[in-house]
Amino acid sequence: MKPVVEVNNVGMKYQSLNGEITALENINFSVQDGEFVSIVGPSGCGKSTLLSIISGLIASTSGEVLLSGEKVTGTSPKIGYMLQKDHLFNWRTIFQNVMLGLEIRKTVTSSAKEHAIKLLKTYGLYEFKDKYPNQLSGGMRQRVALIRTLVTNPQILLLDEAFSALDYQTRLVVNDDIYDIIKKENKTALLVTHDISESISMADRVILLSKRPGKVKHIYDINFDIKNRTPFSSRETPEFRYYFQEIWKGLDVHV
Amino acid sequence: MSMSNFEGDRVAKETQVTKISQEHIDFLHRVRMEKISVRVIQILIFGVAFLLWEICANTKIVDPFITSQPSRVFNTIVRLYEDGVLFHHIGITCWEAFVGFVLGTIVGTIIAIMLWWSEFLCKILEPYLVIMNSLPKIALGPVFIVWIGAGPPAIIVMTLAISLIVTVLEVLNGFLTVDQEKIKLVQTFGGSKYQVLTKVVLPASYPTIINALKINVGLSWVGVIVGEFLVSKAGLGYLIVYGGQVFKLDLVMTSVIILGVAAAVMYQGVVYLEKMLVKNKA
Numbered sequence: 334m335k336p337v338v339e340v341n342n343v344g345m346k347y348q349s350l351n352g353e354i355t356a357l358e359n360i361n362f363s364v365q366d367g368e369f370v371s372i373v374g375p376s377g378c379g380k381s382t383l384l385s386i387i388s389g390l391i392a393s394t395s396g397e398v399l400l401s402g403e404k405v406t407g408t409s410p411k412i413g414y415m416l417q418k419d420h421l422f423n424w425r426t427i428f429q430n431v432m433l434g435l436e437i438r439k440t441v442t443s444s445a446k447e448h449a450i451k452l453l454k455t456y457g458l459y460e461f462k463d464k465y466p467n468q469l470s471g472g473m474r475q476r477v478a479l480i481r482t483l484v485t486n487p488q489i490l491l492l493d494e495a496f497s498a499l500d501y502q503t504r505l506v507v508n509d510d511i512y513d514i515i516k517k518e519n520k521t522a523l524l525v526t527h528d529i530s531e532s533i534s535m536a537d538r539v540i541l542l543s544k545r546p547g548k549v550k551h552i553y554d555i556n557f558d559i560k561n562r563t564p565f566s567s568r569e570t571p572e573f574r575y576y577f578q579e580i581w582k583g584l585d586v587h588v
Numbered sequence: 589m590s591m592s593n594f595e596g597d598r599v600a601k602e603t604q605v606t607k608i609s610q611e612h613i614d615f616l617h618r619v620r621m622e623k624i625s626v627r628v629i630q631i632l633i634f635g636v637a638f639l640l641w642e643i644c645a646n647t648k649i650v651d652p653f654i655t656s657q658p659s660r661v662f663n664t665i666v667r668l669y670e671d672g673v674l675f676h677h678i679g680i681t682c683w684e685a686f687v688g689f690v691l692g693t694i695v696g697t698i699i700a701i702m703l704w705w706s707e708f709l710c711k712i713l714e715p716y717l718v719i720m721n722s723l724p725k726i727a728l729g730p731v732f733i734v735w736i737g738a739g740p741p742a743i744i745v746m747t748l749a750i751s752l753i754v755t756v757l758e759v760l761n762g763f764l765t766v767d768q769e770k771i772k773l774v775q776t777f778g779g780s781k782y783q784v785l786t787k788v789v790l791p792a793s794y795p796t797i798i799n800a801l802k803i804n805v806g807l808s809w810v811g812v813i814v815g816e817f818l819v820s821k822a823g824l825g826y827l828i829v830y831g832g833q834v835f836k837l838d839l840v841m842t843s844v845i846i847l848g849v850a851a852a853v854m855y856q857g858v859v860y861l862e863k864m865l866v867k868n869k870a
């Protein structure tokens with residue numbers, strides 16, 4: 334089967350008056366349907382840049398990205414993007430926030446509205462639909478942000494440090510939450526993070542990027558010998574520590 | 589609005605279920621008492637000031653011919669009313685201030701949108717904006733009179749001249765400080781520049797625009813009064829100038845007091861608008 338995402342020889346150079354920054358160099362990988370892939374790398378290595386290129390927000394300066402075989406030339410409804418913060422608009426109610434993507438795409442229909450309501454119900458947010466974001470906890474807000482992405486029915490989710498604004502305990506809970514939602518909704522996911530544990534706990538594969546200019550240093554296949562895997566239960570397995578050691582060595586951190 | 593800091597599924601509801609304790613009742617009572625005290629003292633200060641003014645004038649500690657006094661102000665208002673010109677003067681000035689204010693806000697916001705839209709245009713116009721901002725606009729008064737003729741239009745243009753550039757700069761600054769990531773969010777849904785404007789930049793800037801409005805209220809009155817000083821045949825500014833020239837300080841004081849009330853009412857209008865527009869400020 335054709336991979337959902339193919340990244341072929343992608344490179345990115347930023348131009349500025351102070352010179353040229355090579356953010357990414359010769360990136361190659363692909364993601365299969367339903368797969369959960371994490372990308373780790375030191376900060377500034379070009380992880381956000383890579384997601385922006387895949388989503389079509391910016392154009393790479395070399396190489397190409399294919400979505401189910403089609404070349405990316407601009408933003409696509411196939412892709413849902415989750416940013417580091419939830420960025421719920423505090424002048425909109427939860428329901429209005431959830432509808433944002435549909436409004437922008439001009440695809441607000443009664444069935445889309447029903448879909449939104451169904452998602453809110455399924456993930457325990459329906460009773461808050463007429464509340465404003467500042468009345469919700471951080472974990473709930475992140476779930477609302479995910480639903481805002483899901484109502485547009487993307488096939489691929491790009492998560493850019495989507496959990497790093499949360500405190501540690503909340504993050505563990507939200508990791509499980511979001512993982513559960515992504516699996517239930519059958520989405521392909523690409524998670525960018527600088528947190529090794531998080532990357533392992535959710536992923537089927539971890540792609541390690543080198544420091545700038547970002548190159549693919551290694552790709553780790555992650556397998557846990559447990560049933561009904563969740564990010565939390567993954568963290569408790571013996572393999573987890575092994576993977577952590579491997580990636581830690583690969584990351585080669587110097588302070 | 590108090591909000592919950594609990595994470596996960598627990599919500600603020602918990603705080604509402606518990607029975608209200610005596611301490612909380614006492615606390616609410618203290619808050620209420622303080623509020624009442626503040627209001628009472630505010631009214632007292634106002635009353636005492638006017639009373640002192642009246643007494644000092646009556647006992648000739650100050651010369652009421654120069655300082656006027658509350659009873660004379662009151663009589664002046666009654667006389668203006670009986671002559672049927674009170675609301676004529678108030679109406680003209682308020683109308684000019686209102687039109688200047690609304691025009692300044694709308695035109696200023698439109699120009700700010702244009703400058704936000706085109707960074708290139710913004711770069712080109714920047715030095716002109718800076719110069720116009722630092723120029724004392726009142727100096728342009730005579731120019732406007734010659735160009736537009738003595739009358740309300742010249743006064744409104746004067747008002748515009750004073751408030752417009754400030755509005756443009758304030759609102760543009762608000763636009764430019766909108767979180768880039770929020771803009772990126774709209775773009776990830778394939779949002780156009782126009783959608784970025786209407787879905788994020790404008791609504792996120794409502795608080796800034798409201799602040800610009802608050803500044804504009806004051807500036808509009810400055811513009812109107814200066815305009816009326818220069819050209820008018822009616823209005824509170826005209827009464828002030830006229831009263832000054834013929835040494836009717838009663839008329840001057842009366843007009844100043846009415847002006848204060850009118851400006852306060854307009855300011856409250858903006859505050860009301862703010863409540864309507866800026867829901868759920870974090």
Ligand SMILES: Nc1ncnc2c1ncn2[C@@H]1O[C@H](COP(=O)(O)OP(=O)(O)O)[C@@H](O)[C@H]1O
Nearest residue numbers: 347349354356375376377378379380381382383
């Ligand atoms: N718009 C831009 N213009 C110039 N340089 C940029 C721009 N965006 C990112 N960079 C640079 O590219 C590098 C990679 O950035 P980024 O993709 O944000 O890294 P990461 O998400 O891994 O922290 C950084 O050194 C950053 O300074």
Ligand SMILES: [Mg+2]
Nearest residue numbers: 380381382494
């Ligand atoms: Mg980043």
